[in-house]
Amino acid sequence: MPSPPHRDDPTYAMIRGRALLMLNRDNPxxxxxxxxxxxxxxxAVRYLQALTDAQQGRPDAALKTLDELAGDYPDLSMIPATAAQVTYDAGRHQDALARARHILRLSPGYYPAQWVQAEALVQTAPTQAFDVLRDMSEQYPEDPNVFGLLSEAAGRTGRDAWGQLARAEQLQLEGRIDTAIRQIDSAEDVAKRSGDYAMASRVEQRRKDFLGYRETMRSF
Known part of the structure; x- marks a missing residue:
């Protein structure tokens, strides 16, 4: 009898283990x-055990296993990216940032590392985070999570109109178009009150786009 597809593929088995843990969070x-x-x-068993350790508040054990696995499988960016996320979730923001940047030097544009880098920068250098997330929002224009984090970075740096606009983009990507339009109206008010007419023009154009999206949705 032939082996099941992917059975001997560690990458597939690791991804499967992660999915199983998500489905069984209360019973790892x-x-x-x-x-x-x-x-x-x-x-894959070691990887799942590391994820379980992280979930249950044992980040040092998780990172020891993940770092060993990364040495065994140097071509699998998923493993060090997981370690970077575990590090961030443990509140070790500078370490997480260093880990994410190391991955990005080897694999530019690798989304999981980009995400950890952005999360860590929001906590440690929000102005830099804003610039990174602006770029990510152009690279991943359909990702509501990116816009949600961009909104947070904007808020932390006093860019209120940008924060409101990013939040509106997040809402419309989540399918909450009426709420998104109300949010973008607020963004336009903020931009006009601050005298940022270039931003107000940008927001006004997105408002027209949102209204068009709503009409399209209603036609189905």
């Missing part, structure tokens, strides 16, 4: 049991 033992039923590569 169940996630491990299901994963092991298919006789996965040992690396």
């Amino acid at each position: 033992t169940q996630a491990m049991t299901i994963l092991e039923q298919d006789d996965p590569p040992a690396a």
Whole structure:
């Protein structure tokens, strides 16, 4: 009998293990049991154990395993990116930033590392975070999470109109178009009150776009 597809692929098995943990957040033992039923590569078991350790408040154990795995599989950016996220979630923002930037030097444009870098910068250097997230919003214009984080970075740096606009973009990407239009009206008011007419013009154009999106949605 042939082996199940991907059974011997550690990347596939690691991704599957992560998905199983998401589905069994309250019972990680169940996630491990299901994963092991298919006789996965040992690396996938170790990866899932690291994720479980991180979830249960043992970041040092998780990072030890992940860093060892990264040494064993130097071509899998997913592993150090996971370690960077674990580091960020543990509140070690500077370490997370250093880890994310190391990945991006080797794999420019790798989204999971870009995301950790942006998260860490919001906490440590919000002005720089704003610039990074502006670029990411152009690179990933359909990602509501990017706009949500951009809104936070804008708010932390006093860019109120940008914060409101980014929040509006997030809302419309989530399908909450009426709320998004109200939000963008607020962004336009803020821009005009501050005398930023270039921003007001930008917001006005997006408002027209949003109204067009709403009409399109209503036609279905």
